[in-house]
Amino acid sequence: MLEERNVSVVKDADGNNIVVINDVIFKGRQGINWKDVEEYLKRYVGDFYTIADSKDIVYIGTDLPDEYAHSEYTNVLKGGNAKAKANAAQGIPELVICATNKEYSPNLKKKHNHDAKNGWYKYESFFAMPVFDIEGDIERYNVYHVAMIIRHASDGKKYLYDIINIKKRSE
Template identity: 55%
Template sequence: MRENVKIITDKDSRKLVVISKILFKGKRSICWDEVKKYLRQYVGNSYLIEDTNDTVYIGRDLPDEYTGSKYTFSLKGANAKAKANATQGIPEMLEIAEGKHYRENSGNKHLRDAVFGWYRYDSRFALPVYDEQGVVERYNVYHVSMLVRHAKNGNYYLYDILDIKKETSNPFRF
């Protein structure tokens, strides 16, 4: 596991990926080209989802889809910042993912790259919230759906992260 990302168990005995550093900042907008560049480090890697024993690969299409999807363009403010910074915890978020749900292909666009349909997995991560002095005062916890395509070769590939929702329960504190 990397220095600024760790997996913990919260008070409800649920796993959570804690990301301790904000890499992508922006008052108005995120520089998605920087996020895309960051994502390229994962291409060619694979990660095991502990809950289902599924191996999920990171293909060459992830950086473009993650940063250029309709969903990404619809994000504003804190959710855009959350999606950008979630990139740091992708390996760990896949590791703790659960709740595998199948979805059929609904459009012609993906008949080639998701021949066997789609899967969604639920995962969670936390990002720091800083006070005026730059000290972490708490962590906001987010729930996400990890969209995985089931390719013609039988492999699963991470395609995007969707449905980012800040959990409204008490913010997480160390």
């Protein structure tokens, strides 16, 4: 199923890996169908990827599709950032592999005592999406910086939990 993805990785002038999402499959700036995004993400459940920078193995658990599509963060997204998060789902493997700047924080919420018993990790990653002109040709790419939230579960494994803090990089 993942062979349908049109994703590549390039380096920017500063040496950062940028995950390029070449197809915009979740269209529109208003009214993203998050149920479709959730269904799309289910294809990754059970997969795992190694972060090149830290060598941490990150698993995709059954909670990712729902959390990614319906988190408090996702619920307040509007416009271009909502569209960006929805389409970033296509680059989950590459975003995990290219993640950098690992930061740890302990779990402070009782509701996560089991699923994040060993705390949380935040990584940074970048992705780009094409912007099309009126004729449908690529005009430019918007580059986004994101925080990838990884939960360290009681089973000792690290699981991708959500992608938050999506910020378009200024030109």
